Amino acid sequence: MKRLAYVLGLPALLFAGWFLLSDGSENFYAPPLRQILRAFADTWTVERLRTDVIPSLLRLAAGYTLAAAGGIAAGVAIGLNRRLRAAVEPVLEFFRAIPPPVLVPVIMLFAGIGNGMKIIVIVFGCVWPILLNTVEGVRAVDGIQIDTARAYGIDGPARIRRLILPAASPQIAAGLRQALSIAIILMVISEMFASSNGLGFTIVQFQRSFAIPEMWSGIILLGLLGFALSVLFRLAEGRALRWYDGLRAAQRRS
Amino acid sequence: MLEVQGLRKVYRSGGRETEALRDLTFKVDSGDLVCLVGPSGCGKTTLLRCLGGLLEPTAGTVRIDGHEVAGPPPGLAMVFQEYGRSLFPWMSVRDNVELPLKQKRLPRARRSTLVASALEAVGLAGTETAYPWQLSGGMQQRVAIARAVAYEPATLLMDEPFAAVDAQTRADLEDLVRSLWQRLRVTVLFVTHDIDEAVYLGQRVVMLSSSPTVVQDELTVDLPAERDQLHTRADSRFTALRTHVYEQIQAAKRGRPTPEGAV
Numbered sequence: 056m057k058r059l060a061y062v063l064g065l066p067a068l069l070f071a072g073w074f075l076l077s078d079g080s081e082n083f084y085a086p087p088l089r090q091i092l093r094a095f096a097d098t099w100t101v102e103r104l105r106t107d108v109i110p111s112l113l114r115l116a117a118g119y120t121l122a123a124a125g126g127i128a129a130g131v132a133i134g135l136n137r138r139l140r141a142a143v144e145p146v147l148e149f150f151r152a153i154p155p156p157v158l159v160p161v162i163m164l165f166a167g168i169g170n171g172m173k174i175i176v177i178v179f180g181c182v183w184p185i186l187l188n189t190v191e192g193v194r195a196v197d198g199i200q201i202d203t204a205r206a207y208g209i210d211g212p213a214r215i216r217r218l219i220l221p222a223a224s225p226q227i228a229a230g231l232r233q234a235l236s237i238a239i240i241l242m243v244i245s246e247m248f249a250s251s252n253g254l255g256f257t258i259v260q261f262q263r264s265f266a267i268p269e270m271w272s273g274i275i276l277l278g279l280l281g282f283a284l285s286v287l288f289r290l291a292e293g294r295a296l297r298w299y300d301g302l303r304a305a306q307r308r309s
Numbered sequence: 310m311l312e313v314q315g316l317r318k319v320y321r322s323g324g325r326e327t328e329a330l331r332d333l334t335f336k337v338d339s340g341d342l343v344c345l346v347g348p349s350g351c352g353k354t355t356l357l358r359c360l361g362g363l364l365e366p367t368a369g370t371v372r373i374d375g376h377e378v379a380g381p382p383p384g385l386a387m388v389f390q391e392y393g394r395s396l397f398p399w400m401s402v403r404d405n406v407e408l409p410l411k412q413k414r415l416p417r418a419r420r421s422t423l424v425a426s427a428l429e430a431v432g433l434a435g436t437e438t439a440y441p442w443q444l445s446g447g448m449q450q451r452v453a454i455a456r457a458v459a460y461e462p463a464t465l466l467m468d469e470p471f472a473a474v475d476a477q478t479r480a481d482l483e484d485l486v487r488s489l490w491q492r493l494r495v496t497v498l499f500v501t502h503d504i505d506e507a508v509y510l511g512q513r514v515v516m517l518s519s520s521p522t523v524v525q526d527e528l529t530v531d532l533p534a535e536r537d538q539l540h541t542r543a544d545s546r547f548t549a550l551r552t553h554v555y556e557q558i559q560a561a562k563r564g565r566p567t568p569e570g571a572v
Contacts, residue, residue: 207381207460
C-alpha cells in the first residue's frame with residue numbers, strides 16, 4: 056500500500072498540477088488538460104486503435120524481434136571469435152554512432168515507404184545496444200565455467216545454449232532494455248516521414264490540421280504505451296533473471 | 310591408469326617465456342588415490358589442466374588407459390577449487406548434476422537414478438530444486454562432487470577442491486572423498502597444497518618441486534585403508550610420513566636436489 060502510494064504519488068501530483076494550472080489557459084497551442092482529456096476519449100476509439108495503434112505496435116514488435124534475434128546471434132558469434140571481433144569492432148562503432156533517424160530518407164530510397172521501411176528503421180536503430188551488450192556478455196563468461204563445460208564434454212550448440220547464452224543473459228537483457236526505448240522512438244519517427252497510418256502519422260496529422268487537443272492526447276497515449284511496455288519488460292526480465300538477482304543478493308551477504 | 314611422461318609446459322606471452330612445468334613423469338594405477346602436493350605456485354593447476362585435456366602441453370604425453378589425451382577425454386571428471394564459479398548459477402542443483410549426463414545422451418530414467426544416487430552419496434538429498442548460491446560453500450562443493458560422481462568417471466581429477474572451505478567442513482569432505490573412492494573404485498588424482506591432507510587422503514603422495522616443476526619425490530602411504538580424522542592423524546606413522554613430505558617440500562622450496570633416503 057505504502058509502495059503503491061510512492062509509485063503513484065508523483066504522477067498524480069504532476070497530473071493534478073497540469074490540470075489546475077492549465078484550466079484557464081487561453082493559449083491555442085496549450086489547451087486546458089480538461090479539453091485534452093475530452094479529446095482523448097473522443098479520438099482513441101476502438102476503431103482508431105485498430106487502424107492506427109495496432110499497425111504501429113505490430114511494426115514495433117516485428118522490428119524489435121528481428122533486432123533481438125539478429126543482435127544476439129551476431130553478438131554471440133563476435134563475442135566467441137577474437138579475430139572476427141578485431142575485424143568488425145571499428146565498423147560496429149561507426150554504425151552505432153550514426154543517429155538512426157538520419158537513415159530514414161536513405162532507407163526509404165531502397166525499401167520504399169511501406170511496412171518494410173519502418174521495420175528496417177527500427178531494426179537498424181535498436182540492433183546496436185543488443186549486439187554490443189551481447190558481445191560484452193559473451194566475452195565476460197567465467198573461465199572456470201568454460202573449463203567445466205569442456206571437461207564434461209559440453210561443446211557445440213549445447214555449449215552456446217547451456218552456458219554462453221544463460222551466462223550472458225543479464226547483459227543481453229540490459230541491451231534489450233535500452234533497445235526497447237529506441238525502438239519506440241523509431242516507430243514514431245518512421246511513421247512521421249511517410250505513412251498512411253500509425254501513431255506517429257496520426258499525431259503529425261493532428262498537428263498539421265491544428266487539432267491541438269487531439270495532438271496532445273496522442274502524445275499522452277504514446278507515453279502510456281511506452282510505460283506499459285517497459286513495465287511488461289521488467290516483469291519478463293525479473294522472471295527470467297530471478298537466478299541472477301538471487302546470486303547477487305547472496306554475493307552481497309557473504 | 311594415468312601415465313604422465315616427460316610433461317613440459319612453457320607459457321609464451323609476447324617475447325617472454327615462462328617455464329611452468331619442466332619435466333614430469335609419474336603414474337597413477339587404476340583404482341589408486343594419489344595426492345599431488347607441492348609448494349604454492351608450483352604449477353599444480355597447470356598440470357591438472359594438461360591432464361584434463363584443457364591445456365595443450367609443450368612437450369610430453371598424458372595417457373589415460375593407454376589413450377593419449379588430446380582434448381577432454383570421456384570418462385574423466387574434474388572438480389575445481391572454485392566451486393562457486395564451476396557450478397552454473399542459473400540451474401538448480403539437480404540440473405547442474407544432470408547436465409553432463411544429458412550431454413552423454415543417457416535416457417531420462419537412467420539420468421534421474423544417477424542424479425538421485427549421487428546427491429544421496431554426498432549427503433545432499435532434498436536440495437534438488439535449490440540453486441547452488443542458496444547453499445553454503447561446503448554444500449556447493451558437495452554438489453560439484455555429486456556432478457562428478459554422477460558422470461560415472463573412470464578417472465577423477467580434483468584441483469585443490471577444499472582450499473576455500475572452513476576446516477571442519479574440510480575434514481568432512483576429506484572423509485567423503487575417501488569413502489566415495491572406496492565405494493566407486495575410481496582412479497583419483499587429488500591436488501592439494503596441504504601436506505596433512507595429502508597424507509591423510511592418499512595411497513601415494515607425489516611431491517612436486519617449485520616452478521619450473523619436476524617430481525621431487527614419491528611416497529607410498531602405508532596407513533590402514535580405514536582412516537578417521539581422530540586416530541589416523543594422531544598415529545605415529547602418519548606423523549612420520551607427514552614430516553617426510555614436509556621436509557621434501559621445504560627442500561623443494563630451497564631448490565635442493567632430492568636427497569635420497571628411506572622413510
